[in-house]
Amino acid sequence: MTSIEQLHDTLGGLGLTALGLRLEGLLEKASKGEPSYADFLLEALNTEADARRQRYLKTRLQLAHLPYLKTFEQFDFGFQPSIDERQIRELRTLRFVHEAGNVCFLGPPGVGKTHLAVALAEATIRAGQAAYFMTAHDLVEDLGRAYREGRLERRMKVYVAPKVLVIDEMGYLPLDELGATIFFQLVSARYERSSIILTSNKSYGDWGSIFGDPIIATAILDRLLHHSTTINIRGESYRLKDRRRAGLLTRPEEQPPVLPAAAPNRRIKRRHSE
DSSP states (O other), X not given: OOHHHHHHHHHHHTTOHHHHHHHHHHHHHHHHHOOOHHHHHHHHHHHHHHHHHXXXXXXXXXXXXXXXXXXXXXXXXXXXXXXXHHHHHHHHTTHHHHTTOEEXXXXXXXXXXXXXXXXXXXXXXXXXXXXXXXXXXXXXXXXXXXXXXXXXXXXXXXHHSSSEEEEEEETSSOOOHHHHHXXXXXXXXXXXXXXXXXXXXXXXXXXXXXXXXXXXXXXXXXHHSTTEEEEEOOSOOHHHHHHHHTTSOOOGGGSOOOOOOOOOOOOOOOOOOO
């Protein structure tokens, strides 16, 4: 067995698969460049370390249950001028994560709330912290089912453990009394310990109707907004933008006037005498 074959066997036994795949290339490069032993060893180990970081990142992104991968670079700030880009740049530093603060994106459907929330979650994962994504409806349904089966405390840990929890589409459907109580418990459990990123199509003044009780809504908002940043997005829907460009949808002011209905064309029957 040659020394190269022995190296491959040793690297495989140690689980250094990425280094094994690049071994011949690294050795050839070293023979031409004449690096120091330390430089060669450093490059070899960085090859494996980079591969492990990529595997770690891929696994964390999968465990986060993100609906898709979106970045800040893909967000069209020019289409949503109501957003202060300085606020977004500040959020991208993830200082709010280190301070266990929250972020709330409010606005009508289709304006990019979920895109920005996912981008923040993705940035959190790349920074080495765990994130988890769930719609408000699915989250409450899951915890409600756990409550009825007597395993709420154990299931609650799934949503308390991540450094960042994204709760999407808050307010699209009202919660019943059990759902409102469970949601309050979750917010309380994460309060000043870890961050929540929340999206909603409802203003805070309408949250009483979401929870069916203004008192519990106030208690939730008190904890959620104590350390938080609110981004109000007032603009058009991205999903309707392309349809409008294609002429499939028009703004109200662009629609042609509606003409009054024409009078029915009634034919008059005449009696003919024979």
